[in-house]
Amino acid sequence: MNGSTVTAPVGTYTVIASFNGCESSTSTEITIAVIPDNTPPVFDQSAPADIEVSCNNIPPMDILTATDNCGPVSVVPDEEIINGDCQGNYLIVRTWTVTDGVNPPVELTQLITVVDNQGPQLNSTVDAVLNVTCDEIPQPIEPSFIDNCSGVLSVTFNETQSDVINNQYSITRTWVAKDNCGNDSEIIEQVINVEVSAETIGTENREICNAAEFDTINLSLVLPNGTPSGGTWINVNNAGGLNGVIFSAFNNGNKVPVGDYTFSYVFDDGTDCPSQIDVIVNVNDDCLPLDCETVFVHNAFTPNGDGVNEHFQIDNINQECHLPNRVEIYNRWGVLVYEADNYDNNTKKFVGISEGRVTVDKNAELPTGTYFYIIQYNDGNGKVISESKYLYLTR
Incomplete structure (x- = not known):
């Protein structure tokens, strides 16, 4: 057979062996049974556990072995990548297959979920604080970023400026990088303190x-x-x-x-x-302005020409905080005999003389008696006060 190996079909075989001696010979009969191989190979290890990792932490593929009852066998590894929603997110399917050539192949599987959850990192130097004069303000730099998985998609720049106070102000510049999976970098901030070189004029x-x-x-x-x-x-x-x-x-x-x-x-x-x-x-x-003082009404006066208590006195009603004001005076029959806006006890004051109505002669001295007044004024806080009481006129 030239040293080659032939697998006999399943069954029972009888083999007769003859031995010849010098002057004699003998033979023996051997029965050989070829039985079927119904046992597949067995892995020596369990399948590696399913895991979730970032793109820079993917472990190497495990080396697995297997044993077969009919002789040595080899394990064949394989790996498939299924793309996800972005470059840094995908699924790795690892399989290990072994066969003895007779039984169906035996397979172990491991799923590795790869995720990109880290934003870009600064890859250049940015001075956190600069102190300059206003004619030395540098142009914005373009910082360099790198990303571990999906690459840098964009860099957003923003600049704000504070008010000038005591000939100084500050410029705040920020940069934020975004990768292709939507992760943002940390905010990179630079504060430029500016001294206004122009003097106060x-x-x-x-x-x-x-x-x-x-x-x-x-x-x-x-x-x-x-x-x-x-x-x-x-x-x-x-x-x-x-x-x-x-x-x-x-x-x-x-x-x-x-x-x-x-x-x-x-x-x-x-x-x-x-x-x-x-x-x-x-x-x-x-x-500073004076306090708003309380309005006080003197409800009796004597306009008789003696120079004392000659008019209807309303203390403090002329203060700015009480303006505008209005004063109305009626006789006992309800006839209006006097009215004035912004009463001030000086240029506008009631001295017991009628301002005239159809029933009352203008400039006529009003008789002694009881009258009724209505005054309105501001209380100093925006509220209008209305006060109405009796007024006594005596000559």
């Missing part, structure tokens, strides 16, 4: 004295002639009395505390650096 010291509670100062009117428009006002001390460019120490009924308040006007004068004008407003005790 003017300072206005202004004492405002509120003779009336609603006196105001228009800050734009105290800027030097020729100052460019379109600038920005900065309320350096956060004074409560500023509304746009109008400052009031009364501030809608609330007094601004005594002190110096700086309002900075920042504008572009055509150079590389902004210019700034500081308007300093001084509020002192003498300039």
Whole structure:
């Protein structure tokens, strides 16, 4: 048979062996049974467990072995990749197959789920803080990013600037990179502290004295002639009395505390650096508005020419905080004999003389008696007070 191996079919075989001696011979009969191979190979190890890993943590393929009852066998490994929704997400299917050539193949399988859950990483240097003058502000850089799985898709840049205060402001620049699987990098931030090299070109010291509670100062009117428009006002001390460019120490009924308040006007004068004008407003005790005092009605008067108690006196009704006001006086028959807006006990006052109606002669002295008054005024907080009582006139 030339040394070749032949597999006999399943069955029983009889073999007769003859032996010849010098002067004799003998023979023997041997029965050989060829039985079927019904036992497949068996793996020596279990299948590796299914796992989930990132793209840079994929383990190498395990080496598995198997044993067969009829002789040595070889294990054939294989690997298939099933793509996911992006470059960094996919599935690895690993199989190990063994066969003895007779029985069906035996197979083990491992599933490796690969996920991209990490954003890009900075691959260059970005100075976190820079201190410069306004004519040394650098152009934005373009940082370099790398990604471990799916590659860098885009880099978003953003820049904001703070207000100029005390000739300084800051620029904040940020960069965020995104990979092809939608993961963002950490926010890379750079703060540039800028010193305005242009000197303050003017300072206005202004004492405002509120003779009336609603006196105001228009800050734009105290800027030097020729100052460019379109600038920005900065309320350096956060004074409560500023509304746009109008400052009031009364501030809608609330007094601004005594002190110096700086309002900075920042504008572009055509150079590389902004210019700034500081308007300093001084509020002192003498300039603050008076408290709103209580209105008090004197309900009797004697207009007899003796110079004492000659008119209907209403204390404090003429204060700015009580304006506008209105006074009406009726006789006992309900006829209006006097009326006035913004009664002030001086230029507008009731002295017992009728202002005239169809039933009452104008400029006629009204007789002694009881009258009825109605007054309306502001309480100093925006609420209208209405008061009506009796008034006694005696001559």
